[in-house]
Amino acid sequence: xxxxxxxxxxxxxxxxxxGEIVKGAVEALNAREDIFIYLxxxxxxxxxxLSKYTFPKERLEIVHTEEVIETAEPPxxxxxxxxxxxxxxxxxxxxxxxxxxxxxxxSSGAILVGGQVIVGRIKxxxxxxxxxxxxxKNGVSLLIDCGANVDARxxxxxQFAKIGSIYMENxxxxxxxxxxxxxxxxxEEKGNALVKETxxxxxxxxxxxxxxxxxxxxxxxxxxxxxxxEAFVGNVILKLYEGVGATLxxxxxxxxxxxxxxxxGALLVKxxxxxxxxxxxxxxxxxxxxxxxxxxxxxxxxxxxxxxxxNSILQCVQFTKQEINQKIRENIIKEDQKG
Amino acid sequence: xxxxxxxxxxxxxxxxxxGEIVKGAVEALNAREDIFIYLxxxxxxxxxxLSKYTFPKERLEIVHTEEVIETAEPPxxxxxxxxxxxxxxxxxxxxxxxxxxxxxxxSSGAILVGGQVIVGRIKxxxxxxxxxxxxxKNGVSLLIDCGANVDARxxxxxQFAKIGSIYMENxxxxxxxxxxxxxxxxxEEKGNALVKETxxxxxxxxxxxxxxxxxxxxxxxxxxxxxxxEAFVGNVILKLYEGVGATLxxxxxxxxxxxxxxxxGALLVKxxxxxxxxxxxxxxxxxxxxxxxxxxxxxxxxxxxxxxxxNSILQCVQFTKQEINQKIRENIIKEDQKG
Numbered sequence: 001x002x003x004x005x006x007x008x009x010x011x012x013x014x015x016x017x018x019g020e021i022v023k024g025a026v027e028a029l030n031a032r033e034d035i036f037i038y039l040x041x042x043x044x045x046x047x048x049x050l051s052k053y054t055f056p057k058e059r060l061e062i063v064h065t066e067e068v069i070e071t072a073e074p075p076x077x078x079x080x081x082x083x084x085x086x087x088x089x090x091x092x093x094x095x096x097x098x099x100x101x102x103x104x105x106x107s108s109g110a111i112l113v114g115g116q117v118i119v120g121r122i123k124x125x126x127x128x129x130x131x132x133x134x135x136x137k138n139g140v141s142l143l144i145d146c147g148a149n150v151d152a153r154x155x156x157x158x159q160f161a162k163i164g165s166i167y168m169e170n171x172x173x174x175x176x177x178x179x180x181x182x183x184x185x186x187x188e189e190k191g192n193a194l195v196k197e198t199x200x201x202x203x204x205x206x207x208x209x210x211x212x213x214x215x216x217x218x219x220x221x222x223x224x225x226x227x228x229x230e231a232f233v234g235n236v237i238l239k240l241y242e243g244v245g246a247t248l249x250x251x252x253x254x255x256x257x258x259x260x261x262x263x264x265g266a267l268l269v270k271x272x273x274x275x276x277x278x279x280x281x282x283x284x285x286x287x288x289x290x291x292x293x294x295x296x297x298x299x300x301x302x303x304x305x306x307x308x309x310x311n312s313i314l315q316c317v318q319f320t321k322q323e324i325n326q327k328i329r330e331n332i333i334k335e336d337q338k339g
Numbered sequence: 340x341x342x343x344x345x346x347x348x349x350x351x352x353x354x355x356x357x358g359e360i361v362k363g364a365v366e367a368l369n370a371r372e373d374i375f376i377y378l379x380x381x382x383x384x385x386x387x388x389l390s391k392y393t394f395p396k397e398r399l400e401i402v403h404t405e406e407v408i409e410t411a412e413p414p415x416x417x418x419x420x421x422x423x424x425x426x427x428x429x430x431x432x433x434x435x436x437x438x439x440x441x442x443x444x445x446s447s448g449a450i451l452v453g454g455q456v457i458v459g460r461i462k463x464x465x466x467x468x469x470x471x472x473x474x475x476k477n478g479v480s481l482l483i484d485c486g487a488n489v490d491a492r493x494x495x496x497x498q499f500a501k502i503g504s505i506y507m508e509n510x511x512x513x514x515x516x517x518x519x520x521x522x523x524x525x526x527e528e529k530g531n532a533l534v535k536e537t538x539x540x541x542x543x544x545x546x547x548x549x550x551x552x553x554x555x556x557x558x559x560x561x562x563x564x565x566x567x568x569e570a571f572v573g574n575v576i577l578k579l580y581e582g583v584g585a586t587l588x589x590x591x592x593x594x595x596x597x598x599x600x601x602x603x604g605a606l607l608v609k610x611x612x613x614x615x616x617x618x619x620x621x622x623x624x625x626x627x628x629x630x631x632x633x634x635x636x637x638x639x640x641x642x643x644x645x646x647x648x649x650n651s652i653l654q655c656v657q658f659t660k661q662e663i664n665q666k667i668r669e670n671i672i673k674e675d676q677k678g
Contacts, residue, residue, distance in 0.1 A: 151531045191571070221586060244580055265606070266604065269595050269608060
C-alpha cells in the first residue's frame, strides 16, 4: 500500500445513495490501480450494490456504520452525537491517518463542521474554504470560498487566494494562476468594506499573480483561474450559475418546440448541442474540496451520480500525490511566520 | 401639460449616445401622447440627430448643457464640479419639480451620487435602492438593491422589501407580490449576520407577503417577485445573470456550428430560438429605477440601444401616473412612525 491513495467514500450520503455512490467507487477503482477505497455505511446494503460489479476486491473494504446523518439535521449536534455514522467514521479515519481523503455527497453542514472539528485545520490556517471548480468558456476556474465561512475577514481572503493558487497550479496544472477578487467594479476604490481592505493585501503578495478586481459578468468568460470571495457571495455565484444555466437550457428547448420547422431543426442540432453543454456542466469536474485541513475532505453535489463520485475520488488521488497539504504548509504558513 | 409626464433624458450618457438615446426618446414620444421630453446635452449634436426623425415637436425641448460627465470620473467630484453637465442639469430639473423623472445611460456612480445629493431622498427613506427588473422563466422579478448601498443594515433591507412590493404591485401589476430574502440555504438559521438579523424583521411585517429565504439557484425560476438583498450581492446576481447567459448562448451557437448536420438544424431553429431568448433579455424591461427619491431617477445600461431608452421612459410614465412616491410616503413612512 506504499503508493496507494486511500479514499474513504460515504456510501450513505446524497440523493442517489447507495447505488450511484457505490457505482462511482467501483468505476474509480477500475480507472486507476493506485486507489484503495473504504466504503462507510450499512454493510448489507453496500454488499448488495457491490455484487452487481466486477472490480479488484483487494483494493476495497467496507467499514460498517449503523447511523446515517440526514440533510435536515442540525450539523453540530449530528457530528457530536452520531459517532457511528458514515460521515463521522470516515472523517475519523482521515484524522487517524488510516486514509488520505474523505468523499461525501451527504449533508453540507455536517461535512463542513466535521471537517473542522474532526479532521482539523492545518496549523496556521484560519478558516478552511470550500472550493469547487466551475466551468467557464474554455476551461474551469476555482471558486474559493463558496460556502464555508460567512462574514470572513480580509486575512481569510488572502489565505484563500494562496491556497487556491497552490491548488490550481498543482492539481489542475495551470502555470502561474491568475487570481481575481470578486468586486462590483474594476477600480480599486470600488467595493464593500471587506473587499476594500482585502485588495491592498492581495496586491502586496508577491508570490500571487493577482490581476485585481473581477466583475461577476466576466467570471463565465474565464477571466481568472482563482476567484476569491467571501462565502455568502461565493455561494450565490455557484448556485446562480446552476440556476441561470438550467433555466436558459429549458428556454432553448422550449423555443425549439414552437414550430414544425424548429422541431426538425432541433433533431439535427441535438447531438452537437449535447456535447457542447456537457462542457458547461459543473458535475464533470468532481466535487468541492474543503481545503486547509489535515487531510482532504471533498463534498460532492447532493444529486451526484456515479460519474461525479468517480471524478471526486480521482481528484483526491491527484491532490494527495501532488502533496498539496505539504505545499500549503510550506508556502502559506512559513510565509506568514516571516511576516 | 396637466396630465403630461415630464421626463428628462440625458442625451450624452452611455456608449451609444447621442444617436440611440435621441432615437429612443423619439420612439417614446411617438408611442404615447402623455409624455413631454427634455433632452439635456449639447444642442447642435442633439439637433442633428433629431433632424432624422418625425415626431410631435411641441412635446420635446432641448436643454443645452456644455459639460459631460465621463464614466471614469470620480462621481462625487464630478457631481460637485460639473454643474453644466447633462446629468447635473437634468437632476436639478427633477429637484425643482420642472420634471417628474430623469433617465440616463451614463456613469452609474454619478447617477447614484446625484440621485441622493441633488434629487434627494424621501423623508424617512434611509438608503435609496437601485432596483432593476430581471427576467425569469415566465416573467420578471425586481432585484432590490443591486448596487446603491454596499454594507447595508437590516433596517435598510426591510425598507427595500416594502418599496419593492409597492413597485411590483403598482408598476408591474403583480397582486400581493412574493418577497424573498437572498440566502445561502432555505432554513431560518442559515446565512450571514445581516441576513440572520433581517429575517425576523421581515417576518414581522404583516403588510408584506414574505415567503422566507430564497437561494440564488431558484431566482431564475421566478420563485419570488421581489428579491431582497444587499447591494454587493445584488450586483453580483445582476452581472452573473448577464455573464452566464452570454457565455451559454455563445456556447450553444458554437455547438451548432460543429457539423454540417447541426448547421442545417441551426438554420431551422434560429427564428424560434431568437424569439425565446429575447424574453430572457434584461434590456426588454427598461432601466433600473433608483427608488425612494423625491422624483424618479432611472439608470439604463451603459450599452443601451433605442429600445431600452424608450422602455425606460415608458417606465417613468407608469411610475408617475401610479403615484409610487406618494404610496411610499403613505405606506412606509407612516408605518415607521406608528412603530
